[in-house]
Structures are given as C-alpha cells and as structure tokens.
Amino acid sequence: MENTGKNFIEQIIEKDLAEGHVKQVCTRFPPEPNGYLHIGHAKSILLNYGLAQEYNGKFNVRFDDTNPTKEKTEFVQSIKEDIEWLGADWEDRLFFASDYFDQMYECAVKLIRDGKAFVCDLSADEIREYRGTLTEPGKESPYRGRSIEENLKLFEEMKNGVYEDGTKVLRAKIDMASPNMNMRDPVIYRVARMTHHNTGDKWCIYPMYDFAHPIEDAIEGVTHSICTLEFEDHRPLYDWVLIECGFKKTAQDTPKQIEFAKLYLTNVVTGKRYIKKLVEEKIVDGWNDPRLVSIAALKRRGFTPESIRKFVDLVGVSKANSSVDYAMLEYCIREDLKLKAPRIMAVTDPLRLVIDNYPQDQEELLEVENNLENPEMGKRQVPFSKELFINRDDFMEEPPRKYFRLFPGNEVRLMGAYFVKCTGFDKDESGKVTTVHCTYDPASRGGNSPDGRKVKGTIHWVSAKTAVKCEVRMFENLIDEEKGVYNPDGSLNLNPNSLTVLPECYIEPSVADAKAYDRFQFVRTGFFCVDAKDSAPGRLVFNRIVSLKSSFKLPAGPA
Ligand code: ATP
Ligand code: MG
Numbered sequence: 001m002e003n004t005g006k007n008f009i010e011q012i013i014e015k016d017l018a019e020g021h022v023k024q025v026c027t028r029f030p031p032e033p034n035g036y037l038h039i040g041h042a043k044s045i046l047l048n049y050g051l052a053q054e055y056n057g058k059f060n061v062r063f064d065d066t067n068p069t070k071e072k073t074e075f076v077q078s079i080k081e082d083i084e085w086l087g088a089d090w091e092d093r094l095f096f097a098s099d100y101f102d103q104m105y106e107c108a109v110k111l112i113r114d115g116k117a118f119v120c121d122l123s124a125d126e127i128r129e130y131r132g133t134l135t136e137p138g139k140e141s142p143y144r145g146r147s148i149e150e151n152l153k154l155f156e157e158m159k160n161g162v163y164e165d166g167t168k169v170l171r172a173k174i175d176m177a178s179p180n181m182n183m184r185d186p187v188i189y190r191v192a193r194m195t196h197h198n199t200g201d202k203w204c205i206y207p208m209y210d211f212a213h214p215i216e217d218a219i220e221g222v223t224h225s226i227c228t229l230e231f232e233d234h235r236p237l238y239d240w241v242l243i244e245c246g247f248k249k250t251a252q253d254t255p256k257q258i259e260f261a262k263l264y265l266t267n268v269v270t271g272k273r274y275i276k277k278l279v280e281e282k283i284v285d286g287w288n289d290p291r292l293v294s295i296a297a298l299k300r301r302g303f304t305p306e307s308i309r310k311f312v313d314l315v316g317v318s319k320a321n322s323s324v325d326y327a328m329l330e331y332c333i334r335e336d337l338k339l340k341a342p343r344i345m346a347v348t349d350p351l352r353l354v355i356d357n358y359p360q361d362q363e364e365l366l367e368v369e370n371n372l373e374n375p376e377m378g379k380r381q382v383p384f385s386k387e388l389f390i391n392r393d394d395f396m397e398e399p400p401r402k403y404f405r406l407f408p409g410n411e412v413r414l415m416g417a418y419f420v421k422c423t424g425f426d427k428d429e430s431g432k433v434t435t436v437h438c439t440y441d442p443a444s445r446g447g448n449s450p451d452g453r454k455v456k457g458t459i460h461w462v463s464a465k466t467a468v469k470c471e472v473r474m475f476e477n478l479i480d481e482e483k484g485v486y487n488p489d490g491s492l493n494l495n496p497n498s499l500t501v502l503p504e505c506y507i508e509p510s511v512a513d514a515k516a517y518d519r520f521q522f523v524r525t526g527f528f529c530v531d532a533k534d535s536a537p538g539r540l541v542f543n544r545i546v547s548l549k550s551s552f553k554l555p556a557g558p559a
Contacts, residue, residue, distance in 0.1 A: 007317045009047075009258055013055060013224055022223045022254055025057030029083065030097075030213070033063050033197075034070040035272035036287040036294040037082045039308070039329070043263040046312045048226055049088035060220055061090040065098045066212045068194040076197075078287070082295040087305050097216045098198040104207045104215050105159065107245040108170055108189055112151045116244050117188065118144055119154040120171045127169075130176075131184050137177035138184045144173065158191050161204045165191050172211070174240065182237045186210060214238045217255040218247035225255045228262045229321065235259070263315060264323040267481045268293055274492060283494065284478070288533070290543045291478045291498050301475075302519050302529025302545035307333040326477070330546045337519055337527050337545075339374040345382070345415065345460040346507040346522035346542075348472050350389040352464065353406075355420060357439045358386040363465070366446070368416040371521075380510050384417050387464040389506045394459040395436050397425065404456035406436060412457040415523065419444040419455060460523050467506035470540035472528070474500040507540075514540060524548070 006014065016022040027048040031037060037045075052059035061083060065071050083090070111117035120143045122130065132138030146154075158168055170189035178184055188211035193204050207215075217225045225238075239251040248254065269275060270293060278284045278292075287294050290301035298308065311332040315324055363385045370377035390406070399407040406412055411421040420438035428434050443450050447458075479485050480495040487493050511520065516532035526548050531541040 025055040028060040030062045030064045033075040038270045039293045040263045060093040062095040068196040214241045223254040225257045232259045260317045261321045266323045307336040341519045341521045342370045343521040347389040348505045349392040351392040352435045353388045353390045355440045383463045383466045385463045388461040415460045462506045466509045468512045472502040472505045472542045
C-alpha cells in the first residue's frame with residue numbers, strides 16, 4: 001500500500017528535478033504489438049501517464065516493434081483503443097521503435113568504430129556454451145579480435161543480405177567474466193529475413209531488445225524509463241548502451257531505467273501465451289471474453305476506466321512481487337457504480353405470480369427511485385399488473401427456518417408496490433411449481449401498510465405483460481481456484497462453470513432501449529452491463545460485472 005507519502009519512483013523523479021538533472025519529465029509506455037493488453041499493462045500505462053501528469057511532463061506511447069515474427073497490425077489498433085479508453089493521453093506522441101532502425105544501425109556502426117562491438121560467427125548454441133554460468137565466467141569468442149575494418153565490412157554485408165539467417169550476429173564487446181550474464185558480450189543485432197509490418201523488407205537485420213530499447217528512449221527524450229523487475233539485471237547494459245553510443249555520460253544521467261514489481265492477480269491468467277491458447281482453442285470467446293482480464297475483456301464485461309484507475313491506485317507501486325486478490329478489483333467497480341448505476345428490477349429465473357384479487361385488465365404505474373442512495377438520479381415509473389414474474393428462489397413450498405420470502409400463508413412486500421400474501425400454487429405433472437397465487441392488500445400501495453403491520457421479506461418482480469425478455473450471462477473465475485492455476489502438465493486448470501447463460505430473463509421495460517456498455521444494478525443480484533458484442537436491438541444480452549456482496553475489506557490505512 002502506498003497511500004502515504006511518495007512512492008520510490010516519485011522520490012527518484014523529485015530528486016532528479018530538484019538537482020536539475022531533469023527539466024521536464026518524460027515517461028513512456030512501450031507495448032510490443034504481439035497481443036492484447038491486460039490489467040498488468042493497465043498498471044504500467046496509468047503509472048507512466050500518472051507520473052507525467054503529476055510532474056507536468058510528457059507521456060509517450062511507443063510500439064516496441066523490433067521483433068517482426070510475432071507482431072500484428074491488429075494488435076496495434078486494439079492497444080491504441082485500450083490506452084485511450086483508460087484515459088491516458090499521448091497527445092501527438094505515438095511512436096514506433098521501427099522508425100528508428102536507421103539510427104540504431106548508426107549506433108551499432110559507432111560501437112564498431114570505437115572497438116566496442118564485433119561480428120561473431122558462432123552459432124546460437126555455441127554462444128550459449130561460451131557464455132558460462134552464474135558461477136563460472138564465460139569464454140571469449142574466437143572472433144572477438146576482428147579488426148574494426150573487418151567488422152565494419154562484415155556488418156554492412158549483414159545488412160546487405162550477404163549472410164544467411166543465424167550465421168552471423170553483432171555483439172557488444174564488454175566483459176565475458178562479468179558476474180552479470182547480460183554483460184557477457186550480448187548479441188545486439190541478428191540476421192533475420194522477416195517482413196516487418198512497418199518497414200516491410202527494407203531490413204534483414206534486426207536489433208535486439210536490450211540494444212534497441214535504451215536508444216528508443218534516448219531518441220524520444222524519455223527521462224524515466226519505467227519497466228518491470230525482471231529487467232533489473234539488464235540495467236547495466238541499458239546504461240552501457242547509452243553511454244557508449246554517446247547519449248549520456250554516466251549511469252545517473254537520463255534516460256534512466258527504474259524497475260517496479262509486476263501486478264499479479266491471484267488465480268487469474270494474464271500471460272499472453274496462455275490467453276492466446278484459450279482464444280485459439282475457442283475455450284473463450286476471443287481476446288475480449290468477459291472472463292479474461294485483458295483490458296478489452298474488462299471493458300466488455302462492464303468495468304469502467306475509473307474503477308481500474310482506482311484499483312491501480314490502491315495497489316500502489318512496489319519493488320517486491322506480490323499477488324493481489326481479484327476481489328479488490330470487484331470492490332473498485334462496486335464502489336464506482338454504487339451511486340452511478342440505475343437500480344432496476346430483473347428476474348433471472350422466472351416464476352409466474354398471479355394476484356388473484358387484482359382486477360384482470362388493470363395496469364398501473366408505480367413510481368420508484370432510480371437509485372435509493374442517490375436521489376439525484378430521479379425516479380421512474382414501473383408498470384404493475386395482475387401477472388408478474390418473480391425469481392424462482394423467492395418462493396418455497398416448504399420453507400426452512402428463517403426463510404422470510406414467499407411460502408403458503410406468508411406475506412411479503414413486492415418492492416415498491418404492495419404487500420402480497422401467498423394463498424397457494426400450481427404444479428405441473430413433474431411436480432415443478434408453475435404459478436404462485438397471492439392476494440394483495442390495496443392499502444399497502446408503495447410498499448407500506450397503513451395499519452403498521454410488518455413483513456420480513458421484500459422481493460423484486462416485473463410485470464409479465466410489459467417485461468422485456470433478455471439473456472443474462474453469469475461468470476465465475478476461468479480457473480478452478482480450489483486446485484490452483486496450473487495442472488501438473490502445465491496446462492490451465494479450468495473451471496467448467498465459469499460461464500452460465502440464463503436465456504430467459506425478464507427486465508423492466510424502462511431498460512428496453514439500453515445500449516452497449518450501459519450499466520445497471522439489478523436489485524439483489526449484482527451489477528450488469530449490456531454486452532457490446534452479442535447484444536442487438538430487440539435482443540438484449542447482459543454480462544454480470546460483479547455480484548453485490550463481498551467479503552473483501554479494504555486494508556487498514558488512510559483511504
Ligand atoms: P506479458 O508477458 O504479460 O504478456 P509483456 O511484458 O510481454 O507482457 P509488453 O508489451 O512487453 O508485454 O509490455 C509493455 C509494458 O508493460 C512493459 O513496460 C512491461 O514491463 C509492462 N508490463 C507487462 N506486464 C505487466 C504487469 N503484469 N504489471 C505491470 N506492468 C507490466
Ligand atoms: Mg514483452
């Protein structure tokens with residue numbers, strides 16, 4: 001929890017500003033366009049954007065498209081939409097790392113000229129063998145001593161397509177005995193005949209991430225290059241590249257890399273590799289299946305950008321890996337929607353209720369609050385008549401103790417309407433209850449009886465004649481939490497009940513024209529959102545975003 005004071009990244013930035021190392025802060029979010037963004041990326045986006053806002057700086061978005069094998073334009077589009085949806089504004093600074101390929105090539109040539117890089121003919125396997133281990137130093141490549149002239153000629157030939165893929169690489173000449181494996185003459189360029197989504201077939205050599213990334217940051221004037229912890233051991237190389245290529249003098253200068261812990265959600269799948277498999281095997285309905293935590297999926301399920309921002313704030317930034325409970329995300333959306341979403345009545349498992357003493361053709365309109373906790377949301381009229389739908393579990397033929405809803409002889413309140421007393425019920429041949437019979441007390445209109453008698457149960461309802469039929473989808477975790485995320489063979493341990501489709505639900509007619517992403521509270525049931533993919537005029541489909549209740553408690557501390 002980082003609720004008090006400044007987090008460690010803010011402290012670094014404030015020191016840099018105070019000491020005059022930095023005039024204006026510039027951060028960036030550098031997605032690789034090889035999949036959809038997820039909740040972890042949202043944290044990175046909002047962190048980088050938030051810091052730029054806080055220090056009156058700039059926030060760049062840069063597609064890190066230096067590895068053409070896995071990249072697709074489709075992902076570029078979805079990533080842009082997701083970042084925009086979260087509310088992070090890159091203004092006119094949307095960049096592609098591939099736009100800097102020429103400069104990166106020039107940097108590599110400079111390293112060669114300075115005797116800091118060499119062309120190596122070892123195979124990938126040999127390079128691995130020569131690299132040594134954590135406890136043993138590596139061995140120098142036999143090609144390490146090539147002259148500058150030879151290296152310049154060979155590197156140019158690499159670029160010109162003279163050599164087959166994988167036969168030659170350019171390596172930084174650093175230190176094969178370094179305790180940091182990343183500094184043992186890392187590969188910085190490789191030959192690969194791949195068509196790039198941006199540069200086409202112009203290049204047949206591509207820079208490696210550790211070489212490309214610092215240069216990208218430097219070209220854009222990024223001051224604080226925030227990344228996740230697994231890059232901590234790469235930081236010396238980050239600084240080496242920038243110093244040797246002439247972008248900065250010391251490791252303390254900017255751009256500087258700062259690492260923070262990734263966001264993990266307990267028992268939730270975020271890895272691109274796994275999600276891709278779920279999508280390809282059609283176990284989920286695409287990258288935006290509401291059970292996933294890709295940003296597109298959270299959006300489709302009904303989460304708001306505000307709820308995700310709140311979540312990211314609550315999680316804070318840290319140097320230690322930890323895992324956050326999904327319940328915290330649910331808490332954030334409940335908090336956000338509590339006062340914003342209209343509260344309507346919806347019956348998800350319908351059972352017919354007939355009020356035998358209500359006039360046959362009468363219909364009346366009852367006025368109810370749109371949101372009891374937020375009177376500003378006004379009121380609406382809900383039609384009431386002789387035949388209603390109630391939820392099947394609000395009636396029991398033989399109630400257990402402490403069951404206060406409908407059963408023969410018991411009186412309950414129909415929310416916002418009347419008191420009704422159960423007088424009987426009908427069953428079909430199979431013994432299933434088909435209709436519940438009641439009488440109503442006309443004096444209890446609005447939901448209270450003038451004689452002061454009380455009822456213990458209040459149930460919701462919709463009028464059968466005017467109700468709108470719709471589909472409701474209920475979700476559980478994709479993962480079977482009892483058994484953990486992975487099976488012994490590494491596959492995902494899937495919960496067979498993660499999706500329940502309720503095809504015959506009834507809602508108030510006030511919601512008939514709801515549009516994609518409209519959100520409601522269905523009283524007593526949860527928060528719901530109109531599904532943007534499968535809903536159509538005349539065929540409403542709702543996703544349950546979250547139930548109403550939770551055991552989640554905000555950790556102690558100032559809110
Ligand atoms: P994954 O492996 O989870 O699919 P990635 O790291 O390959 O993600 P990138 O596109 O390379 O995805 O990441 C873009 C940025 O998002 C990087 O700066 C990365 O550090 C950050 N990032 C990725 N995953 C998380 C996470 N779980 N929490 C916070 N930041 C993350
Ligand atoms: Mg990555």
